[in-house]
Structure formats: structure tokens, C-alpha cells
Amino acid sequence: MGKKLRIGIIGVGGMGSGHAMGIHSGTGNTIWSTQIDYVPPFPGEMTSNLPDYLELAGVYDINPARNEWAINHGISVFENYDAMLADPTVDAILIATPNHLHKDMAISAMRAGKHVLCEKPVMISSADMLDVMAVSKETGKVFYPRQNREWDEDYLIVKKIYDEKLIGNVFNIKCRIMGSRGIPGDWRGVKEYGGGMMLDWGVHIIDRIVKMIPEKITNLFCHFTYITNPECDDGFQLHLTFANGVTVNLEVGTCHFVNEPLWCVYGDKGSAMINNWNLDGKLVRLISWDDKDTMPILAGAGLTKTMAPRDGGESVEEFELPRFDFDRNALYRNFVETCNGEAEQIVSQEHALRVLRIMEACFESSETGKAIAFEA
Amino acid sequence: MGKKLRIGIIGVGGMGSGHAMGIHSGTGNTIWSTQIDYVPPFPGEMTSNLPDYLELAGVYDINPARNEWAINHGISVFENYDAMLADPTVDAILIATPNHLHKDMAISAMRAGKHVLCEKPVMISSADMLDVMAVSKETGKVFYPRQNREWDEDYLIVKKIYDEKLIGNVFNIKCRIMGSRGIPGDWRGVKEYGGGMMLDWGVHIIDRIVKMIPEKITNLFCHFTYITNPECDDGFQLHLTFANGVTVNLEVGTCHFVNEPLWCVYGDKGSAMINNWNLDGKLVRLISWDDKDTMPILAGAGLTKTMAPRDGGESVEEFELPRFDFDRNALYRNFVETCNGEAEQIVSQEHALRVLRIMEACFESSETGKAIAFEA
Numbered sequence: 001m002g003k004k005l006r007i008g009i010i011g012v013g014g015m016g017s018g019h020a021m022g023i024h025s026g027t028g029n030t031i032w033s034t035q036i037d038y039v040p041p042f043p044g045e046m047t048s049n050l051p052d053y054l055e056l057a058g059v060y061d062i063n064p065a066r067n068e069w070a071i072n073h074g075i076s077v078f079e080n081y082d083a084m085l086a087d088p089t090v091d092a093i094l095i096a097t098p099n100h101l102h103k104d105m106a107i108s109a110m111r112a113g114k115h116v117l118c119e120k121p122v123m124i125s126s127a128d129m130l131d132v133m134a135v136s137k138e139t140g141k142v143f144y145p146r147q148n149r150e151w152d153e154d155y156l157i158v159k160k161i162y163d164e165k166l167i168g169n170v171f172n173i174k175c176r177i178m179g180s181r182g183i184p185g186d187w188r189g190v191k192e193y194g195g196g197m198m199l200d201w202g203v204h205i206i207d208r209i210v211k212m213i214p215e216k217i218t219n220l221f222c223h224f225t226y227i228t229n230p231e232c233d234d235g236f237q238l239h240l241t242f243a244n245g246v247t248v249n250l251e252v253g254t255c256h257f258v259n260e261p262l263w264c265v266y267g268d269k270g271s272a273m274i275n276n277w278n279l280d281g282k283l284v285r286l287i288s289w290d291d292k293d294t295m296p297i298l299a300g301a302g303l304t305k306t307m308a309p310r311d312g313g314e315s316v317e318e319f320e321l322p323r324f325d326f327d328r329n330a331l332y333r334n335f336v337e338t339c340n341g342e343a344e345q346i347v348s349q350e351h352a353l354r355v356l357r358i359m360e361a362c363f364e365s366s367e368t369g370k371a372i373a374f375e376a
Numbered sequence: 377m378g379k380k381l382r383i384g385i386i387g388v389g390g391m392g393s394g395h396a397m398g399i400h401s402g403t404g405n406t407i408w409s410t411q412i413d414y415v416p417p418f419p420g421e422m423t424s425n426l427p428d429y430l431e432l433a434g435v436y437d438i439n440p441a442r443n444e445w446a447i448n449h450g451i452s453v454f455e456n457y458d459a460m461l462a463d464p465t466v467d468a469i470l471i472a473t474p475n476h477l478h479k480d481m482a483i484s485a486m487r488a489g490k491h492v493l494c495e496k497p498v499m500i501s502s503a504d505m506l507d508v509m510a511v512s513k514e515t516g517k518v519f520y521p522r523q524n525r526e527w528d529e530d531y532l533i534v535k536k537i538y539d540e541k542l543i544g545n546v547f548n549i550k551c552r553i554m555g556s557r558g559i560p561g562d563w564r565g566v567k568e569y570g571g572g573m574m575l576d577w578g579v580h581i582i583d584r585i586v587k588m589i590p591e592k593i594t595n596l597f598c599h600f601t602y603i604t605n606p607e608c609d610d611g612f613q614l615h616l617t618f619a620n621g622v623t624v625n626l627e628v629g630t631c632h633f634v635n636e637p638l639w640c641v642y643g644d645k646g647s648a649m650i651n652n653w654n655l656d657g658k659l660v661r662l663i664s665w666d667d668k669d670t671m672p673i674l675a676g677a678g679l680t681k682t683m684a685p686r687d688g689g690e691s692v693e694e695f696e697l698p699r700f701d702f703d704r705n706a707l708y709r710n711f712v713e714t715c716n717g718e719a720e721q722i723v724s725q726e727h728a729l730r731v732l733r734i735m736e737a738c739f740e741s742s743e744t745g746k747a748i749a750f751e752a
Contacts, residue, residue, distance in 0.1 A: 031674060152676030171603050171631075172613075177675075179683035180647075180662070180692075200682075219745045221597045223615065223623055227547050227644050237548075237625070239599065239615070241745070247599055249613070254682060255547075257647035257660040257692060260640060268603050271556075271633035277675045277683075284633040286556075298407060299553075299653045300528030301704065306576075306630060307555035307653075316556075316633060328677065369595045369617070371747045 002340035005054050007117070008084040009094045010105060012061035012070055014184075015119050016096030023056040024075050028329035034069050044325035053336045057090045081105070085112040092142075092339060095119055098187040099194025103128045110141040115339045117144045121203045124194045126356040133349050142339050145352035148331045149204040150211055154274050156324045158263050159212050161272050166322075167285060168269025173209065174249040175263050177201050178256035182228035189229050196232035198224070198359055201252045206238075207347075207355050209250065215243035216375040222362035227255045238362055243376075274321065283319040284310075378716035381430050383493070384460040385470045386481060388437035388446055390560075391495050392472030399432040400451050404705040410445050420701035429712045433466045457481070461488035468518075468715060471495055474563040475570025479504045486517040491715045493520045493708075497579040500570045502732040509725050518715050521728035524707045525580040526587055530650050532700045534639050535588050537648050542698075543661060544645025549585065550625040551639050553577050554632035558604035565605050572608035574600070574735055577628045582614075583723075583731050585626065591619040592751040598738035603631045614738055619752075650697065659695040660686075 007023065009016050014033055021032030027041040028050040041047075058076030060083075061067055067077045078084040084093065085108060092115040095105050099121055106116045116136075122145040123129040136143040149155060162170050187193040188200060210217070219241040224233040235253040242248070261281070263274040270285035297308040310316045327333065330346070337343035361372045383399065385392050390409055397408030403417040404426040417423075434452035436459075437443055443453045454460040460469065461484060468491040471481050475497055482492045492512075498521040499505040512519040525531060538546050563569040564576060586593070595617040600609040611629040618624070637657070639650040646661035673684040686692045703709065706722070713719035737748045 031678065148677050154676055167633075171601060174636075177683055179680070180686055181682055181684075182665075184682045221615065221747060223617065225547060237615070237623070239597065239613070241599065247613070253642070255644060256642055257543075257662065257686065258637075258640065258649040258658065259685065260550075260649075261634075261636060264634065264636060266629070266632055268631060273634040273636075277673060282634065286633065289558075297653060300530055301524050302407065304555070306557055306560045307553055308557075309635065310556055310633065369747055369749065371597060371745055373745065 002337070002342055004052070005091045005336045005339055006057040006089055007054060007092045007094050008057045008078065008087070008090045009059040009096060010081050010084060011095065011097035012059050012063070012066040013096065016059065016061065017066070017069065019094055019096060020056065020059050020070060020075055021073065023050065023054055024073070026051040028332055034066065042328045044328070046325045047328045048330070048333050050329050050332060054332055057087065058084065060084055085109060085114060090114060092117060099124055099199060100192060103132060106132050106143060107135050110135050110139045110143065113139070113141065115142040115144070117146055117335050120145060120147045121194065121199045121356065121359070122352050123356060124199070126353055126360060129349070129353045129356050133353065136349065142335070142345070143349060144335045144338060144345055145347050145349070146331065147203060147207045147347050147352060147355070150208050150347070151326060151328065151330050153324055153326070154263060154277070154279060155208050156326065157274060157279070157321050158265055160322050161265050161283065162212055165267070166270070166283060167265065167267030167272055170246060170265055170267045172247050172249070172266040173264070174251070175205050175209065176251040176253070176260050177205065178251070178253045178259050180255060180257045182254050183232055183234050189232050191231050197235050197252045197254060198233050198362060202236060202250070202359055202362070203355055205250045205252070206358050207351070209240070209248050210354065210358065211351065213242050213244070213246055213248070217241070217358065218243050218373065218376040219371055220358070220361050220365055220374045221371040222365040224363075224366040225253070225255070236362065236366070270316070272321065279321060279323070281321050283321055285317050285319065286315065287317055288315045378713070378718055380428070381467045381712045381715055382433040382465055383430060383468045383470050384433045384454065384463070384466045385435040385472060386457050386460060387471065387473035388435050388439075388442035389472065392435065392437065393442070393445065395470055395472060396432060396435050396446060396451055397449065399426065399430055400449065402427040404708055410442065418704040420704070422701045423704045424706070424709050426705050426708060430708055433463065434460065436460055461485060461490060466490060468493060475500055475575060476568060479508060482508050482519060483511050486511050486515045486519065489515070489517065491518040491520070493522055493711050496521060496523045497570065497575045497732065497735070498728050499732060500575070502729055502736060505725070505729045505732050509729065512725065518711070518721070519725060520711045520714060520721055521723050521725070522707065523579060523583045523723050523728060523731070526584050526723070527702060527704065527706050529700055529702075530639060530653070530655060531584050532702065533650060533655070533697050534641055534648075536698050537641055537659065538588055541643070542646070542659060543641065543643030543648055546622060546641055546643045548623050548625070548642040549640070550627070551581050551585065552627040552629070552636050553581065554627070554629045554635050556631060556633045558630050559608055559610050565608050567607050573611050573628045573630060574609050574738060578612060578614075578626070578735055578738070579731055581626045581628070582734050583727070585616070585624050586730065586734065587727065589618050589620070589622055589624070593617070593734065594619050594749065594752040595747055596734070596737050596741055596750045597747040598741040600742040601629070601631070612738065612742070646692070648697065655697060655699070657697050659697055661693050661695065662691065663693055664691045
């Protein structure tokens with residue numbers, strides 16, 4: 001690998017502090033935060049050794065308490081953002097400020113000759129993204145969207161099932177992210193700061209699904225909820241139809257005191273389910289479609305054979321979900337390799353732009369009540 | 377109660393045989409069928425005694441084997457449908473033939489002076505329904521849609537939660553009926569006979585939900601599947617927005633080898649879930665919204681407090697689902713009382729017409745890919 005990159009972090013809130021400790025500790029594990037002081041290294045053997053290619057130059061936050069937290073953890077603190085940008089030993093900036101600040105900070109950084117790794121949602125609008133992409137092109141500096149959840153194991157399981165047709169041709173996929181605590185605190189509840197759950201979790205689950213299914217989206221219908229916050233969406237239900245006929249239901253909720261399965265995947269030869277973040281679940285594959293003999297079950301006032309489960313029958317086979325080891329620092333690594341001209345961006349600017357446009361179509365759909373023939 | 381009604385049944389297939397044995401045995405339990413010979417009486421004390429108000433005059437089917445089955449079970453068989461209609465001791469006809477035959481048979485029956493109890497979907501189209509309603513008005517004969525699932529216990533549980541605000545104001549309801557055996561056999565897989573799952577299960581779950589939520593539907597988006605049958609819908613996903621802001625997701629699937637929860641109900645003060653037909657489930661009520669202190673959980677590559685479950689916390693309270701005893705013969709009874717001029721139809725013609733129109737809007741939505749501002 002080429003040059004080891006020195007990175008400065010602007011913003012030391014939830015994500016910024018995670019990055020700071022992840023890089024400072026050398027594990028890359030960003031689940032550190034200002035509220036948690038110890039996080040074990042990643043399990044598995046595939047994770048690349050972060051200190052080989054990335055080191056922390058320092059951080060800065062407008063909140064003095066957060067800078068103090070950094071100092072107490074042995075992390076250098078810059079005097080301000082300008083000082084970080086002016087430091088010639090800083091190769092790159094990681095932006096972890098509220099969403100509405102990303103654009104100006106990214107442009108300043110690239111104009112100061114720094115590469116940029118930018119927290120998601122990278123921009124509040126696709127128009128802003130186009131401006132930032134223009135500056136990236138003009139300056140020759142990398143602008144890298146930190147949309148990191150295509151390396152989540154739950155997604156990798158679903159992607160394997162989809163790609164390898166483990167349950168035949170998939171026709172419907174559901175992914176649901178459900179909590180019961182409303183929108184996370186402070187600026188995420190404020191519209192002008194880029195708050196709301198679509199920009200928070202929506203970006204991730206849309207990002208991944210449109211990467212998994214390469215076809216265009218032909219139709220999109222979205223409904224937002226405003227149960228716990230009248231200003232910012234605290235959840236949504238999104239229906240996507242792809243050009244290959246596959247439909248996807250994405251849902252985020254923050255007023256949900258019971259949990260539906262995290263993922264459901266339906267194919268013409270079976271189904272798979274991931275129940276929760278622990279990745280409990282199963283894959284059920286059909287052996288014989290014609291073996292329909294079963295005792296009907298009582299379903300309310302009626303008897304149903306159609307809806308009777310196949311439990312205990314010999315017409316289906318049940319499997320454990322496939323599991324993975326993988327490089328959990330893959331995004332950091334690809335960022336560094338991209339900056340060094342050694343690799344293509346795995347999370348491309350064009351991809352992030354498409355995700356922003358899909359999210360804009362979601363808002364349009366929810367506000368108008370109409371389905372959007374998005375890329376048809 | 378007034379006059380005891382004598383009823384003839386036309387069609388001795390899955391539902392016709394159930395009705396025949398339910399009435400013949402006096403239990404009213406229609407889960408009998410030509411494949412099952414003994415069904416216990418309903419549990420509970422609330423169920424009215426069917427023999428007090430309804431008796432079976434006889435049955436008829438164009439399939440001789442089914443008439444033979446009836447005779448073997450001590451049930452009278454008419455020579456044909458005309459003979460049934462011509463019998464002056466027959467007060468009412470129960471129509472349990474394939475869906476495309478309902479209209480002509482219902483009109484013939486009413487013109488012959490018989491009341492009609494008609495299996496669902498009562499008609500294939502709202503236009504047919506208007507014709508039948510006109511004949512009902514003209515002849516003064518009852519035409520009663522046998523949309524019987526508003527007396528299902530799972531629905532009664534959800535209705536109680538909704539009506540009594542047991543989890544605060546409900547904002548979203550999901551009901552999913554999932555099987556793995558495709559569309560049930562014979563005519564239900566043929567479009568011109570009124571096949572497909574929307575007309576089979578859709579009618580029930582739409583029927584109930586629009587009865588529970590009295591407001592108009594302002595928006596409707598529906599997507600059908602044709603996985604196991606290219607001609608008839610073998611499932612669908614339906615989004616409804618009501619004028620009070622409540623959204624409902626109804627789903628039927630017949631290529632689903634894992635089961636999502638049967639019902640999920642989300643309110644601003646809690647959630648409820650019915651997992652399956654055994655009515656396993658729970659109701660979770662929020663005690664303190666502000667008590668958000670919790671340890672974050674690991675969710676893929678990131679840490680989330682927002683999506684961390686409240687398990688074991690003291691900020692929520694968990695309850696068993698409310699259960700009910702009720703008159704499981706309520707529809708038969710109301711039909712008889714209506715024929716005797718003693719009651720209003722609980723399942724009115726106008727209601728069935730509305731359900732048919734909603735289903736037509738579903739087909740329009742799925743075919744065009746558009747949302748329908750249905751009754752807005």
C-alpha cells in the first residue's frame with residue numbers, strides 16, 4: 001500500500017468521537033463514542049490493520065467539552081477548522097459535523113488541498129452534491145461518502161442469498177430498522193440541519209439495496225411518519241419496484257415497541273429471515289412444490305390449507321444463515337487507496353448522488369401522495 | 377327470534393361443504409369440508425344455538441361426487457339449482473359456487489323469492505354488485521355478503537386496541553396473511569372465474585380494516601405478485617392512507633416460507649403484535665417517553681441507541697393480548713334476523729360494494745404503478 005494518510009476530524013459528536021477513537025486506537029472500530037470508553041477490536045481475521053495506512057492528525061469541535069474529551073483520551077486538538085486545513089501534514093479531512101455543514105466544509109477542505117471522507121448523508125440535496133462533485137473534479141481531490149453499511153454482515157448475508165439465488169429468484173426483500181426512542185437527540189430533530197430518519201438511516205438502507213440490485217428503479221412510493229416530531233420525519237415506509245420486477249420494502253420507525261424481523265427475503269424457491277441485529281434467523285428452501293399435502297389449520301373463523309405452515313413436513317429444508325468474515329476497515333482502506341491513486345472508490349460520488357435523488361423522490365412521493373416513476 | 381329459516385346451499389366445494397356440515401350438525405362451525413369429517417363445536421359460551429334459527433333444506437353441486445358426499449353425510453340433495461329455487465319450503469339460498477357464477481345465481485334466487493347469503497367475494501366487480509343490489513331492492517329480498525372475518529378473534533383484539541387506544545393513538549397497522557402453497561386449487565387460479573388472492577383473502581382483510589377505521593381512504597397504493605401463477609395474483613402488498621392519518625399495510629403472499637407477524641399495531645404510546653393464528657403475541661405500553669437512558673447496541677458496523685430494544689427496562693410495560701368470547705354464529709344469526717325484518721345487516725351491501733371498489737382501485741394501482749386518491 002502507498003502513503004500512510006494523516007487525517008483530521010472536524011466534529012467530535014457521536015460519529016466524530018467514534019472515528020477519533022477508532023483511528024487513535026488503531027482498531028478502526030467506530031462504535032466508540034464520547035459516552036463509551038472501551039471497545040474491543042473487531043473479531044475475525046480479515047480486518048486490515050488500520051495503523052498501516054491511516055493515522056489521526058487531530059480533531060476539532062466547536063463544543064469545548066468535546067475537545068476536552070479528546071485531550072483526555074490522548075488525542076490532539078486543533079485550534080479551529082482553519083488551523084486543521086492549514087496544517088501541511090494533514091492529508092485528509094473526515095467531516096462528522098451536522099449534515100447542513102458538510103457542503104461548505106468539504107469544499108473548503110478540497111480547496112485547501114485535502115482529500116475528504118464525509119459522513120452520511122454526504123449532502124442535504126443532490127444539487128449540493130453536484131457542486132461538491134464539481135469541486136472534487138476541479139481540485140483533483142477525493143470526495144468519499146462514508147456510506148459504510150454495505151460492509152454490514154446482515155446485508156452481506158442478504159446479498160449472498162440474492163446473488164447466488166439460494167432461494168431461487170428473489171421477488172421481494174424487506175428491511176426494517178425499528179426503534180422506540182424517537183429521532184436521536186439534538187440537531188437530528190431539526191429540519192434545516194438535515195435531521196430526520198430518512199437522512200439518518202434511510203441513506204444506508206437505500207444505498208445498499210440499490211447497490212445489490214443493479215437494475216433501475218421503475219417505481220417508488222414512500223410514506224413518512226411524524227409521530228414523535230412534527231418537523232422531521234421520524235420514520236418512513238418505502239416501496240421500490242426495480243426493472244427486473246423485484247420489489248423492495250424499506251422501513252424505518254422510531255416509535256416501535258415491538259420488533260418485526262430485520263430482513264425478509266422471498267424467492268420463488270424459498271424464503272430467508274434475519275430476525276435481529278444478532279443475526280438470528282433461517283433460510284428455508286423448497287424441495288418439492290407439488291408436495292402440498294398438509295392438514296389445514298384453523299385461521300380465525302375459517303380453515304386454511306393455503307396458509308398452513310410447512311412445519312415438520314418434508315417438502316422444505318431449513319438451513320442456518322451463511323456467515324462471513326470480512327475486512328471491517330474496508331471503507332477506510334478503500335478511501336486511503338483512492339487518495340493514493342491505487343483503487344477506484346467503492347462508494348462512488350455518482351452512487352451517493354443517486355441515493356440523494358432517490359431520497360428526494362421519497363420526499364416528493366410522501367408530500368404528494370403519488371408514486372414516482374423514478375428512473376423508468 | 378322470529379321464523380326459523382330453511383336454507384339451500386348451491387355449490388358443495390370447500391366452503392359449501394363446510395356450510396352444509398356446519399348447519400347440518402347444528403354447530404355452525406364451517407371448518408368442516410369434504411376432506412374433514414369431524415369438527416368440534418365452537419369453544420366458549422357466547423355462540424348462539426344455530427338450530428334455533430337455521431336449518432339445512434339441502435344442497436346441490438354439478439359434481440356428482442360432491443352430492444354423493446352429502447348423501448353419505450345425511451344431507452338432502454336437490455335435483456338441480458332450479459329445483460332448489462322452486463321448493464316453497466326453502467326460504468334462502470347460500471351461494472358457494474365459483475365467484476363468476478354468484479351474480480346470475482343471486483339474481484335468480486331473489487327473483488324466485490329467496491333471500492340470499494352469498495360467499496365472498498360476493499361479486500367479481502362493483503358493476504355486478506350494483507345490478508344485484510337493484511334486484512334486491514326490487515324484490516325486497518335480502519342479499520347478504522358472507523364477509524365473515526370481522527368476527528375473527530385476531531381482528532377483535534386489534535379492534536379493541538384501536539378503539540380503546542390501549543397503545544395511544546394508532547398510526548400504523550399491518551396485517552399479513554402468508555402461505556407457501558400458491559393459490560388454492562382449481563378455479564381459484566383462473567382469472568375469469570374470479571380467481572386470485574385479492575378476491576380470496578384480500579376481500580376479508582380489506583373488509584375488516586375499512587370497518588374498523590371509519591374515515592375515508594385518501595390514498596391507496598398496491599402491488600400484486602404473480603410468482604406462482606402468471607394469470608392470477610398470488611399475493612399483494614397494499615398501502616392505505618386514511619383521512620385521519622392512519623396508514624395500513626395489508627399483505628397476502630402464497631410463496632412465503634417464513635412467517636412475518638400476522639398483525640402489528642403501532643401507536644404513539646406503544647405497540648402490539650399478534651404473531652400467528654394461535655394468537656401468540658404481546659402488547660407493550662410506554663410508561664415514560666423521557667426515560668431514554670439505555671446502553672447502545674451494536675447494529676452492523678455502527679452503534680445505535682435509537683434502535684436499541686427496551687428489553688428489561690422500566691420505561692415500558694408488557695401485557696398479554698386481550699382475549700374474547702363472542703357469538704361465532706353471529707353472521708348466520710344476523711342473516712336470519714335480517715330476513716325476518718328484525719335487524720339491520722351488519723355486513724351491508726353498501727359495505728361490500730365499497731370493498732369491491734377498493735379492490736378495483738388496487739388492480740388499477742398495480743397495473744398503472746400509480747397511487748390512487750381513492751376517496752379523497
